[in-house]
Amino acid sequence: MLRRTALATSALLIGALLLTSCTGTDSSPGPTGDADPNATLTVRLSLEPSNLDIRRTSGASLEQALIDNVYQGLVTRDGDQDNAIVPALASAWTVSPDGLTYTFTLREGVTFHDGSALTADDVVTSLQTAKDDATIQNSADLANVASIASPDASTVVVTLAQPNIDFLFALTGRAGLIFKSGDTTDFQTAANGTGPFRVESWSTGQSLTLTRYDGYWGEAAGVSEVVLDYIPDQSAAANAAVSGDLDVALEIDPELRGQIEGTGAFAIESGLTTDKGTLAFNNAKAPLNDQRVREALRLAIDHDAFIETLGSGETLSGPIPPLDPGYEDLSGSISYDPDRARELLAEAGADDLDLTLTIPNVYPGTIATFLVSSFADVGVKLQVEQVDFTTWLQDVYTNKDYDLSFVRHVEARDFGNWANPSYYFGYDNPEVQSLYAESLATTDEQESSDLLAEAARIVSDDDAADWLFLSTPLTAVGTNVANFPKNSLNVRLPLAGVTVASE
Secondary structure, eight states, X not given: OOOOOOOOHHHHGGGGTOOOOOEEOOOOOOOOSOBOTTOEEEEEESOOOSSSOTTTOXXXXXXXXXXXXXBOBSEEEEGGGTTXXXXXXXXXXXXOTTSOEEEEEXXXXXXXXXXXXXXXXXXXXXXXXXXXXXXXXXXXXXXXXXXXXXXXXXEEEEEESSXXXXXXXXXXXXXXXXXXXXXXXXXXXXXXXXXXXXXXXXXXXXXXXXXXXXXXXXXXXXXXXXXXXXXXXHHHHHHHHHTTOOSEEEEEOGGGHHHHHTTSSEEEEEOOOOOEEEEEEOTTSTTTTXXXXXXXXXXXXXXXXXXHHHXXXXXXXXXXXXXXXXXXXXXXXOOOOHHHHHHHHXXXXXXXXXXXXXXXXXXXXXXXHHHHHHHHTTTEEEEEEEEOHHHXXXXXXXXXXXXEEEEEEOOTTOGGGGGOTTSTTOOOOHHHHHHHHHHHHOSOHHHHHHHHHHHHHHHHHTTOEEEEEEOOOEEEEETTEESOOOSSTTXXXXXXXXEEBOO
């Protein structure tokens, strides 16, 4: 393995906010040898977690590495099946007609990595702790829970105060993970889950090694060991692939694609994500509290040219991506029109406008450069303020002290941010808030999706932000690798079914 220095803390923190069909882009053949159950799978990732405590530490890199591999909840989501909710530690569940009572049947024979058996009390305690302890990530997802009980050793019943059609999806996140009651594991550096892999070792700034858990309740993992190799530098990652040090490399630089493909040892794939490259407008601050100004800025951006410059991604004209309920193609709602942008700015008395873009310094400089040029063409002078991510969290996310900002919001089903006027977007629309509340309260999935779509149209029509792109990162998958997942890999990386062919 190559040796290198980890990303600076600002880059590690980016996972906090990294806040349509699967398209294979290479027809290279799959593995020709037999799967080797004793193989090691080595995967390049770019963002390393700052510690392993998935309950109390933010960052998408923790979910990417640990959920479904090391830790599990009652249910999980299948990224390659449109994020469908599927069984995990619960073999089955029922929901009462009023949408208030969820009854889960626990699997038999589940053990933690320390060998102790999973009990209903572990489940009740884990969920109750997540609800009551605000320091646990996504604790608010369980705020609507009225009670958690276990009528017998194989059943857990969760009762809600009000219906929430997203409750099962919430259980696929951190608040729904199940831990051993009274566990004394040092979760900062170790783990004790129920998944197909256990944490073997963590070399900070280098790699995280997982090994097959032989006591796993389900089908045994297809490889004996997984090495998650943290290589933040794109050129170093490409060199590691070319040198044969990697089996898979996630989020490769499109400009280095040819170098990797040239080895003949990799197929380049691209899948769906919920990763929205969002140009935020401070809706609560003049002049961006004027819808005409916001619309003008959106009209000034040639999104097709932007994606071509970026080298990857797809256009996205609204706040809901294709994998989420409520998605609707809104591409016809706005288009590149710099002449109209100039007219709107003149109407708003803002035809000599100076704005500042605050952007974390971990993002490509091409993003800011493209926006500066686009806005200059319609008479808007854009100053760029590159900051580390800690500063961004303080200035933009917490203090809302900004004009424009850019981050990638990777979370699924995060439309609720647009229904929250205290969120850093500063967007306050009572109709959107009402539609979102209705979408959660109904027990009819189609009705909920329709309500979300209606709310998303309003957000887009209000030009509350601009969605520069939907990320479609490229993954280099070795021709010796089979069954590697395709979608939402920047937030979930389930590896139990992956196999590596013998030489």
